[in-house]
Amino acid sequence: xxxxxxxxxxxxxxxxxxxxxxxxxxxxxxxxxxxxxxxxxxxxxxxxxxxxxxxxxxxxxxxxxxxxxxxxxxxxxxxxxxxxxxxxxxxxxxxxxxxxxxxxxxxxxxxxxxxxxxxxxxxxxxxxxxxxxxxxxxxxxxxxxxxxxxxxxxxxxxxxxxxxxxxxxxxxxxxxxxxxxxxxxxxxxxxxxxxxxxxxxxxxxxxxxxxxxxxxxxxxxxxxxxxxxxxxxxxxxxxxxxxxxxxxxxxxxxxxxxxxxxxxxxxxxxxxxxxxxxxxxxxxxxxxxxxxxxxxxxxxxxxxxxxxxxxxxxxxxxxxxxxxxxxxxxxxxxxxxxxxxxxxxxxxxxxxxxxxxxxxxxxxx
Amino acid sequence: xxxxxxxxxxxxxxxxxxxxxxxxxxxxxxxxxxxxxxxxxxxxxxxxxxxxxxxxxxxxxxxxxxxxxxxxxxxxxxxxxxxxxxxxxxxxxxxxxxxxxxxxxxxxxxxxxxxxxxxxxxxxxxxxxxxxxxxxxxxxxxxxxxxxxxxxxxxxxxxxxxxxxxxxxxxxxxxxxxxxxxxxxxxxxxxxxxxxxxx
Numbered sequence: 076x077x078x079x080x081x082x083x084x085x086x087x088x089x090x091x092x093x094x095x096x097x098x099x100x101x102x103x104x105x106x107x108x109x110x111x112x113x114x115x116x117x118x119x120x121x122x123x124x125x126x127x128x129x130x131x132x133x134x135x136x137x138x139x140x141x142x143x144x145x146x147x148x149x150x151x152x153x154x155x156x157x158x159x160x161x162x163x164x165x166x167x168x169x170x171x172x173x174x175x176x177x178x179x180x181x182x183x184x185x186x187x188x189x190x191x192x193x194x195x196x197x198x199x200x201x202x203x204x205x206x207x208x209x210x211x212x213x214x215x216x217x218x219x220x221x222x223x224x225x226x227x228x229x230x231x232x233x234x235x236x237x238x239x240x241x242x243x244x245x246x247x248x249x250x251x252x253x254x255x256x257x258x259x260x261x262x263x264x265x266x267x268x269x270x271x272x273x274x275x276x277x278x279x280x281x282x283x284x285x286x287x288x289x290x291x292x293x294x295x296x297x298x299x300x301x302x303x304x305x306x307x308x309x310x311x312x313x314x315x316x317x318x319x320x321x322x323x324x325x326x327x328x329x330x331x332x333x334x335x336x337x338x339x340x341x342x343x344x345x346x347x348x349x350x351x352x353x354x355x356x357x358x359x360x361x362x363x364x365x366x367x368x369x370x371x372x373x374x375x376x377x378x379x380x381x382x383x384x385x386x387x388x389x390x391x392x393x394x395x396x397x398x399x400x401x402x403x404x405x406x407x408x409x410x411x412x413x414x415x416x417x418x419x420x421x422x423x424x425x426x427x428x429x430x431x432x433x434x435x436x437x438x439x440x
Numbered sequence: 441x442x443x444x445x446x447x448x449x450x451x452x453x454x455x456x457x458x459x460x461x462x463x464x465x466x467x468x469x470x471x472x473x474x475x476x477x478x479x480x481x482x483x484x485x486x487x488x489x490x491x492x493x494x495x496x497x498x499x500x501x502x503x504x505x506x507x508x509x510x511x512x513x514x515x516x517x518x519x520x521x522x523x524x525x526x527x528x529x530x531x532x533x534x535x536x537x538x539x540x541x542x543x544x545x546x547x548x549x550x551x552x553x554x555x556x557x558x559x560x561x562x563x564x565x566x567x568x569x570x571x572x573x574x575x576x577x578x579x580x581x582x583x584x585x586x587x588x589x590x591x592x593x594x595x596x597x598x599x600x601x602x603x604x605x606x607x608x609x610x611x612x613x614x615x616x617x618x619x620x621x622x623x624x625x626x627x628x629x630x631x632x633x634x635x636x637x638x639x
Contacts, residue, residue: 221627229627232588233588236553236555236589236592239555240554242554243554243559248559249559253559253560253596255595255596255599256591256592256594260591
């Protein structure tokens with residue numbers, strides 16, 4: 076899959092800009108604060124409907140404007156699609172179109188354009204909070220599985236209701252029996268979500284281990300695995316029993332203590348937990364291998380590579396890590412890479428067929 | 441807006457309190473009412489008061505009624521041994537439009553939602569149990585909405601009613617009739633597959 080053209084109107088520091096991309100390598104070059112990350116953010120927004128910087132829509136609107144508008148034209152093996160997304164500050168509303176047809180729900184946009192973004196924040200993925208790792212899985216799975224996104228939305232609603240119910244039981248306003256309808260729906264959704272994540276990671280982990288070994292030249296073995304907080308292999312009955320053991324504690328604290336919102340992705344180095352033992356370099360290796368494994372996983376599911384967005388991370392990578400990246404980039408992947416200066420990727424440079432986009436103050440020069 | 445006379449401001453703010461009506465619509469409605477002749481406005485005001493005064497809830501099924509019982513509970517040729525449980529009087533009207541169901545109804549007036557402080561106590565659940573006490577009823581069909589809260593209400597009722605010995609059923613989830621499979625949303629389709637039946 077590749078993006079041919081992106082249009083940004085009143086988005087961040089872009090007034091009205093059209094950008095064309097080559098279908099292989101694109102270097103977006105400019106000084107800090109000129110709008111390189113904003114461009115990648117726009118593509119991420121079109122793919123997932125959310126900013127990776129976790130800001131509200133109103134912050135994306137250019138100063139003194141009422142709305143922003145983004146559109147991109149993309150190609151995959153079969154079809155050409157146009158994706159449009161707008162947000163109005165005064166109406167506090169997003170609107171979107173897919174190939175000129177307005178969507179009834181913005182979430183329909185998710186999965187049309189597939190992206191993998193690697194940003195400096197992702198270098199903290201290994202040692203950062205579990206919520207960051209869960210978000211990684213959610214963004215990945217939502218892009219390739221429409222049902223997954225729907226399940227997540229239902230799950231968060233059931234979870235909120237179940238937690239309210241637990242609080243009401245704690246205060247004596249409801250009885251323990253009143254929890255049952257929520258627990259039943261909770262288990263159904265929790266097992267579906269954790270099961271899907273578990274299956275995805277079991278595919279992804281092989282590619283992860285291969286890439287990690289290649290990057291560190293076999294010095295140590297890096298592994299990743301999904302750690303569900305609920306027993307996944309058991310029957311619904313087993314899950315019920317697991318939950319009933321937690322019940323007293325759950326009522327006391329007024330929150331649900333296990334489920335997909337408590338699961339984690341665990342990295343280990345030579346069988347030791349990476350959260351405690353990973354060095355800076357090992358964290359980088361793990362983060363890069365994870366992102367490249369994500370790319371391979373999406374290709375495995377969709378039959379096509381997603382668009383790879385690399386935000387200012389090239390300069391952070393040493394020769395071995397760059398070599399791993401170059402191997403991937405030499406396949407049929409469109410990559411949009413930002414940096415303050417052109418980074419030497421000699422082996423690919425030689426192949427030619429790359430494009431340099433220079434940016435100054437929200438304008439392509 | 442502040443330049444308007446006091447009575448108009450009051451009317452606008454009352455209208456804006458109605459569901460689905462924002463400040464702009466409220467303003468348009470208020471000016472529309474002002475432009476009408478007095479008789480027309482009085483008719484509207486009277487209709488509102490009359491509806492409020494004369495409509496109450498059926499003492500049997502809690503559907504809307506003018507008097508003690510609703511028209512459906514007054515009907516002679518309806519089955520009394522099958523009860524269809526719904527959330528809202530509008531759901532009764534929806535099922536009636538099918539002309540396929542000839543049993544009785546029971547309106548809960550909501551669904552269980554801890555977030556909104558609504559538990560079984562706030563719904564007409566005790567009254568439903570009362571109707572089942574005579575042993576005349578053989579089946580309860582639960583037709584609450586197919587969302588999280590409606591589903592929780594259905595699960596709650598099923599657990600409550602089954603020990604009584606009454607047959608409890610739930611209306612099916614699935615694809616809209618006459619639609620195309622390819623246009624169905626993924627979650628509905630997944631649910632429909634999950635609840636498939638043998639033929």
